[in-house]
Amino acid sequence: MMRIPKLQIALDHNELEHALADAVNVGEIVDIVEVGTILCLQEGKKAISCMRSLFPEKIIVADTKCADAGGTVAKNVSDAGADFMTVICCATLATMKAAKKEVKELQVELYGDWTFEQAQQWREAGIKQAIYHQSRDALIAGETWGKKDLDKVKKLIEMGFDVSVTGGLTVDTLSLFKGIQVYTFIAGRGITAADEPKKAARAFKNEIHRIWGE
Numbered sequence: 001m002m003r004i005p006k007l008q009i010a011l012d013h014n015e016l017e018h019a020l021a022d023a024v025n026v027g028e029i030v031d032i033v034e035v036g037t038i039l040c041l042q043e044g045k046k047a048i049s050c051m052r053s054l055f056p057e058k059i060i061v062a063d064t065k066c067a068d069a070g071g072t073v074a075k076n077v078s079d080a081g082a083d084f085m086t087v088i089c090c091a092t093l094a095t096m097k098a099a100k101k102e103v104k105e106l107q108v109e110l111y112g113d114w115t116f117e118q119a120q121q122w123r124e125a126g127i128k129q130a131i132y133h134q135s136r137d138a139l140i141a142g143e144t145w146g147k148k149d150l151d152k153v154k155k156l157i158e159m160g161f162d163v164s165v166t167g168g169l170t171v172d173t174l175s176l177f178k179g180i181q182v183y184t185f186i187a188g189r190g191i192t193a194a195d196e197p198k199k200a201a202r203a204f205k206n207e208i209h210r211i212w213g214e
Contacts, residue, residue, distance in 0.1 A: 011023060044080075087107070131163070
């Protein structure tokens with residue numbers, strides 16, 4: 001039986017108070033709470049520590065997309081209460097290794113040009129998590145999830161990564177991944193921009209359990 005994927009809420013808000021409102025609304029439903037890149041840039045340490053205070057038992061992610069000063073950034077977010085931190089795939093291996101020492105788990109976020117040869121180096125460095133991302137800009141340009149994406153996700157899993165997926169996910173999108181051992185589905189506006197965010201989060205959760213709990 002396949003492991004049931006986790007559900008992560010991405011809080012990419014400009015203001016902490018709005019992020020907190022959404023976090024309180026859906027936090028008990030989701031498995032992982034992410035302080036998104038925009039929120040990290042706007043509110044930083046305060047946002048992370050607030051989420052940690054609200055959800056002492058949940059995984060907290062700092063989506064810094066760090067490209068440099070990995071050790072310092074990772075120590076800062078870890079001290080604030082983050083369990084996981086993201087680095088951008090174009091960061092040097094030295095930056096990733098430095099960051100990995102300071103957080104419980106490091107996640108490499110895959111954007112733009114990256115290769116499976118690079119991914120093998122990340123695995124050899126002990127990095128276990130990758131995030132396969134359809135960017136907001138790509139989605140706006142009309143790109144959608146397709147076979148090429150799913151094949152890459154499968155290959156990364158075969159390499160030993162826990163692979164999370166994100167980018168324009170809806171409840172209907174989840175069925176595309178049936179039979180694939182996704183680690184986490186990361187949803188932002190698919191939940192927070194819904195008319196009833198709590199209902200939307202439950203719908204994501206129910207569909208995940210329907211597909212992977214069979």
